[in-house]
Amino acid sequence: MEQPITVGVDLAKSVFQLHGVDAEGAVVLRRQLRRSQVLAFFQNLPPCLVGMEACAGSHHWARALGRFGHDVRLMPPSYVKPYVRRGKTDRADAVAICEAVTRPSMRFVPVKSEETQALLLCHKAREFLVRQLTQVTNAIRAHLGEFGIVVAKGVHNIGRLLEAGDRADLPASARQPLRLLAEQFFQTQEKIGELTREIRREAEASAPAKRLQTIPGVGLITATALVATLPDVMGFRTSRDLSAWLGLTPKPHSSGGKERLGRISKMGNRYLRRLLYLGAMGVITSRRRGQPGEDWLWRILQRKTAKQAAIALANRMARIVWALLRNGTEYEAARAA
Template identity: 55%
Template sequence: MNEVTTIGVDLAKNVFQVHGVDASGQVVVRRQLRRSQVLPFFEKQAACVVGLEACATAHHWAREIAKLGHDVRLMPARYVKPYVKRNKNDTADAEAICEAVARPTMRFVAVKTEEQQAVLMLHRTRQLFVRQRTTLINAIRAHMAEFGIVAGVGRNGVERLLRLIDDGADERVPRVARECLQALRAQLVLVKRQILEADRRILAWHRSHELSRRLETIPGVGPLIATALVASIPDPHAFGSARDVPAWIGLVPKQNSTGGKERLGSISKAGNRYLRSLLVVGALSVIRRAKQVGYTRRAWLAELMGRRPVKVAAVALANKIARIAWALMVSGTRYREPALQVV
């Protein structure tokens, strides 16, 4: 039997499909594996290229298979889909992965370490708590409005409603409804405490990581954005240039060009939505500060703010921040401020 040189693995919870070919492209292995059989199977194989889709559990399996001496490469699922022939099933998916991983122009996803995945989990947990906080606040506002009790927008308005719930003296709210509101208030207090705890843990990791501290020197980048960048980009050298980073995040215009005519639309919104939203919020903070003090260190930003909407300028600045962050990651230097420019 010919030696296997490339293997495609279709990941699942319990049943995995593998498809292996030799140097000439002839199929050598095509079989199913139970979860407990995956690592023993790769232990018996000679070192080869192993392709996986970058989906749930992919980074775990990539680390474990790489420990056995194999060259493991992760690919975005959307880049593998064109290689699926006709019907979609596990066998066809594994064959498509095996074929896609051998393409010389294929783009791969860097394998994250356990620490990086843990930091991203901390970010996702915090994001979930923030969404729950918003849901609880909206529920409290809506329920109290049913009894004619409303408050202004913002934190002060919410605090006013919470004080009314604690007081319990407003006769417009029936006893049963008041008990429900008190339960929602208690849940809101708990969620707020969990958000603060997540912020504390993120800040502690940020202070212990040299690269994260260097990224914080970029205007518009705080501990939240810095730690998210470090955890989301395991290998900055995987990008060919600084322009590839905002394209990966989805901060560049979509193209619909043909016949030599360029047609650019709104941003693509491809890639990491969470990272994109953080960078735009950070850029908005820089623009807000520039308007308050009346100057900015970026002449191009001052000119753009004068002729385009604020959100367009914010996206452009977020694109710039992503490129600067990549440059600092690769060079190992710190950010240096340009000269002042009047807005």
């Protein structure tokens, strides 16, 4: 068998499908490997170009195969899908990956280090716990509302709500489940605090995260999430490419020479997009409480709703993030204005 120079790997939980071609494009490798056989196979293979879809476990395999001298490149699955000729099988996916990785116009996903993935794990675990905290809060509020006990909305008012429940004349059978929900609420809140402190320690040791926090609306959580998700912004040619990757640019619907721009595409990293949007809403809320100005944000607020203005501001924040990470500078308010 001739040695392949390009190999497409369709990742899976147990059985991996491989497809390799030589310098002339002829197929020289079609093989299935068990998970335990992958490292031994590539260790005995001469260095070649290896393509994979960016999915669960892909960064681990990219690091592992890279130690053997292979040039491993990760691609977004949506960019590989057009190369699938017919049907949806592991073999067809491997063929498509092998072809897509050689395209000059293909965009690749940078391989993340273990430290970067660990920081992202903190963010994902914290986001999961925040969702759980919201669920527990809604459950407590709904159950006490059945007994006519209602206080103002917000997580910070749960203490008042529980105190009102303790003072109320509730049946004994209702106090036990409410006590358990209250314990889960405070335990989840404590776990979120632990992860937040861990993220704060990472931010204090990261120079890029400190620079990003100088941007209005970008706080501790947003800065560290951006640094961990965007280890190398050089993959984005312009600042608009980054905002488009985050799904903050209008989605075009053009035909017959007529340009039509719709709503934002909402593609890309949903977590980062939400953080930027929330930061932008915070800036707009504080701005409305202050004095009006003559800058572009105030002019937008005169014509658009607060949510529409927040999208525009989040788009601008993403472009500033690109500039700061690319140039290694800090935010300058006068220059931005």
